[in-house]
Amino acid sequence: MREFFNNYVQSLETYIMFRIKETVAQITPELTAKNRAPISLSMGAPTSMPPKKVIEVLKQTLDEKGAHLYSTPKGEKFFREAIAKRMQDRFNVTLNPDKEIFSLIGSKEGIANFIRALINPTTVKSEQDIILVPDPGYASYKEMIKASGGFAYSVALTPENNFMPDMEETLEQFVKDGYNPRKIKALLINYPNNPIGATATKEYMESVVKFCKKHHILLVSDAAYTDMYFKSELKPMSVLEIEGAKDIAVEFFSFSKPYAMTGWRLGWICGNEEAVQIFGKLKSTIDSGIFKALQKAAAEIINSQEGEEYIKEANLKFKKNQELLVEGLRELGWKNFYVPDATFYLWLPIPPRYNSSVEFSDDLMKVSGIVVVPGDAFGEYGKGYFRVSIVCPEEQIKEVIQRMKTDGFYFDK
Numbered sequence: 001m002r003e004f005f006n007n008y009v010q011s012l013e014t015y016i017m018f019r020i021k022e023t024v025a026q027i028t029p030e031l032t033a034k035n036r037a038p039i040s041l042s043m044g045a046p047t048s049m050p051p052k053k054v055i056e057v058l059k060q061t062l063d064e065k066g067a068h069l070y071s072t073p074k075g076e077k078f079f080r081e082a083i084a085k086r087m088q089d090r091f092n093v094t095l096n097p098d099k100e101i102f103s104l105i106g107s108k109e110g111i112a113n114f115i116r117a118l119i120n121p122t123t124v125k126s127e128q129d130i131i132l133v134p135d136p137g138y139a140s141y142k143e144m145i146k147a148s149g150g151f152a153y154s155v156a157l158t159p160e161n162n163f164m165p166d167m168e169e170t171l172e173q174f175v176k177d178g179y180n181p182r183k184i185k186a187l188l189i190n191y192p193n194n195p196i197g198a199t200a201t202k203e204y205m206e207s208v209v210k211f212c213k214k215h216h217i218l219l220v221s222d223a224a225y226t227d228m229y230f231k232s233e234l235k236p237m238s239v240l241e242i243e244g245a246k247d248i249a250v251e252f253f254s255f256s257k258p259y260a261m262t263g264w265r266l267g268w269i270c271g272n273e274e275a276v277q278i279f280g281k282l283k284s285t286i287d288s289g290i291f292k293a294l295q296k297a298a299a300e301i302i303n304s305q306e307g308e309e310y311i312k313e314a315n316l317k318f319k320k321n322q323e324l325l326v327e328g329l330r331e332l333g334w335k336n337f338y339v340p341d342a343t344f345y346l347w348l349p350i351p352p353r354y355n356s357s358v359e360f361s362d363d364l365m366k367v368s369g370i371v372v373v374p375g376d377a378f379g380e381y382g383k384g385y386f387r388v389s390i391v392c393p394e395e396q397i398k399e400v401i402q403r404m405k406t407d408g409f410y411f412d413k
């Protein structure tokens with residue numbers, strides 16, 4: 001059967017998060033037997049129930065006539081109008097719900113298909129379209145670029161550049177590396193980002209918009225984590241807040257993280273009208289939109305008081321978990337690491353006695369039942385790091401620290 005599939009798919013492995021899930025399922029009995037039942041710090045998926053309202057509206061809508069018929073790929077009008085109101089109220093960004101917003105079956109689907117829409121597939125290296133991607137960054141970006149026959153050029157996010165790389169300098173390096181700037185289709189940014197949790201300043205967003213306009217590069221912003229933040233003065237922004245950004249940018253949003261609705265598969269793209277509309281044509285050949293009952297529930301929560309309070313409370317919980325974990329890690333000897341003001345991740349160096357992030361993550365899982373993601377999964381600049389997600393209940397964070405102490409997972413011992 002293998003030979004029927006394209007070269008990329010033939011060499012493809014199951015997506016890292018699902019691979020980890022499968023491994024954990026296999027070794028659960030063994031770990032449980034030695035009192036080390038797995039604690040997952042791997043998935044970026046909040047574990048609480050979604051807001052009550054969203055479930056109530058979903059249940060009510062299930063009985064409505066017509067709810068079970070095809071929706072439209074772009075999303076029901078009430079859904080797009082609710083999104084437009086949210087974008088206005090949260091970011092002061094004005095969008096035309098008929099032309100500048102399109103529904104997605106989760107932002108992962110949207111980004112993957114958007115990338116597909118940009119790249120002219122070819123296996124001839126010098127002719128490949130290029131997308132600049134953050135590294136470390138969400139693992140799906142590079143895979144989808146590869147799958148589409150393009151090339152993903154890593155833009156390094158480092159503590160030295162404050163996780164906001166200067167794009168003109170990056171372009172100079174890109175040319176020195178022998179790549180052709182004319183092949184660049186898009187710059188992908190993700191703030192607050194996965195896996196580091198860093199947020200961009202307004203000045204940085206402005207510089208990125210300016211860069212993309214100057215070099216005629218499409219700006220693609222993945223804004224999945226804009227609602228997960230701990231300081232109101234550092235509230236993450238939408239790139240569309242920058243004047244003139246709509247000329248060159250689209251932005252992806254998701255219901256998954258703010259409302260613990262990862263399994264619902266709901267998101268949207270918004271921004272430049274032409275880009276959204278062209279992409280919409282491709283989408284209309286791929287899927288037929290989101291189940292209307294889900295759209296109804298989502299539209300109800302996104303502008304509600306209950307939704308706002310839910311997000312606030314979830315963020316308080318993430319912050320508390322972050323504090324607990326940071327304190328515990330310091331006791332274990334981790335000194336130099338970035339403590340983010342957004343997202344529910346911590347990006348940590350592996351203890352120096354390990355040769356690789358995979359080796360460390362494997363050991364931590366097999367000995368202590370603590371499941372983290374090796375940094376390599378996020379790109380070449382992820383080597384030597386691991387990502388921890390802090391969405392679990394507080395007791396589990398305490399248990400993690402306790403196990404690490406008991407089992408000898410000290411940073412430099």
Ligand SMILES: Cc1ncc(COP(=O)(O)O)c(C=O)c1O
Pocket residue numbers: 044105106107108109138190193194222224253254255256257262265266267
């Ligand atoms: C940066 C980033 N973008 C997009 C997604 C996808 O979210 P969803 O498809 O659930 O909307 C994730 C999920 O982990 C993510 O971390």
